[in-house]
Amino acid sequence: MASTSATMGHLPSGIGICTTIPDILYLPELIFGGLVWILVACTYVVPANPQGWVMFVSVFCFTMTFIWMCIFACGVHQNSRGWATADFVYHGVAALFYLSASVALAKVTIDKKDDTLFNYRLDISAVVFSYIATLLYFIHAIFSAWRWKSF
Numbered sequence: 001m002a003s004t005s006a007t008m009g010h011l012p013s014g015i016g017i018c019t020t021i022p023d024i025l026y027l028p029e030l031i032f033g034g035l036v037w038i039l040v041a042c043t044y045v046v047p048a049n050p051q052g053w054v055m056f057v058s059v060f061c062f063t064m065t066f067i068w069m070c071i072f073a074c075g076v077h078q079n080s081r082g083w084a085t086a087d088f089v090y091h092g093v094a095a096l097f098y099l100s101a102s103v104a105l106a107k108v109t110i111d112k113k114d115d116t117l118f119n120y121r122l123d124i125s126a127v128v129f130s131y132i133a134t135l136l137y138f139i140h141a142i143f144s145a146w147r148w149k150s151f
Helices: 014-018 021-042 048-074 081-111 117-147
Strands: none
Touching: 014 021, 014 048, 014 117, 021 081, 021 117, 048 081, 081 117
């Protein structure tokens, strides 16, 4: 893995997104965000509003992260400071969205006592994966902020 000090002043492109920090986090973000999306779609949450928010956040972040990863892989950013700023802002907003969705989903899951054990386990899994996705986006935002400041 490349050292962070050598790569902090530029934005990677091509296969470089698989070897640099924070861009190596794109794939785990996609995996855990997709798992949240699938698990929430498989469960029935009685208050539909938190489930709708969680679905919006997971689908939006999954789609945008995939597009963002493709932009970086194709080198569209042309090593611009503006793209570094946008990377930091996007991942910060995504972390905030996922945190709000995770808290809402956790609250609904805790309040849900009379459901079957299988559905409850799906809900618990969705909550855990949403908090993992939150952590990944937060870490990505921190490293993106460092990269943005070093530009």
